[in-house]
Amino acid sequence: MSSAVFMKIFQQAEKTFSNRNRDCYKANFAVLKKLVDKLVYSDLKLNPFLFSQKAFKVKTFSFRLSSFQNKAPCTFVNIYEKLDSPFSMSIFIIDENYKMPLHDHPNMTGILKVISGKLKAECYTQITTDKENGLLEKIVQVEQPKILTETSEAAVLYPDNCNYHELTALEGPAAFFDILSPPYSDISDSSPNARHCSFFKKEKIMVDNSGLNPTVKLTQIPVPDHYYCDSVYYEQPDFMR
Ligand SMILES: [Fe+2]
Secondary structure, three states, X not given: OOOHHHHHHHHHHHHHHOHHHHHHHHHHXXXXXXXXXXXXXXXXXXXXXXXXXXXXXXXXXXXXXXXXXXXXXXXXXXXXXXXXOOOEEEEEEEOOOOEEEEEEOOOOEEEEEEEEEEEEEEEXXXXXXXXXXXXXXXXXXXXXXXXXXXXXXXXXXXXXXXXXXXXXXXXXXXXXXXXXXXXXXXXXXXXXXXXOOOEEEEEXXXXXXXXXXXXXXXXXXXXXXXXXEEEEOOOOOHHHO
16 A cells, blocks of 8 residues: 555556646646655655665676675665556666766656655756757756755656756765656667667866856767666556556
């Protein structure tokens, strides 16, 4: 049994992102954001061990490599993802001091709520985009970093604001719940409008004459070798089925 808060969040997400309710999107989104602000990990009925330092010390035996391997630096919990649904829900748990590499959410809106630990969120807003040798190049504005904890409001990313971010767990593992709409596209989708996650490196920081508004050039890179997740099964509550 998951909590009434979580059920309300799910139902409000359905209402908010449904095409039928496009006219009331802004008002519905504001209600959804306020509900997510209140979410705590116990609403999701997850095993708190997942968020512990001990969980990241567990080694698993790899038959491929014939040796014990460290646990992945991220744990992914797929909460809700359904073909043709206009949104997805998931949880990421990041190991202490690990930085989830800089990535984007093309043409997507997201709500991110920390449910355990302390997370540093460094966000960037796109100013220009280009392609060089088939790789994306962006000039982005550097936004003020945020420190998010269980008591912080949810953070929001929009298609045209804070759409790029890197996330670091401070002083222990950190876990966050997120809703993305529309969700990332299936990996097999090669259509021009497909929403795939790209990773970037920061090239150089530029500051204007006022010393304010720093911008940075980002260049697309392959998925960094150090970034991989293992996943934990989530037993969906009845209201999602
Ligand atoms: Fe993200």
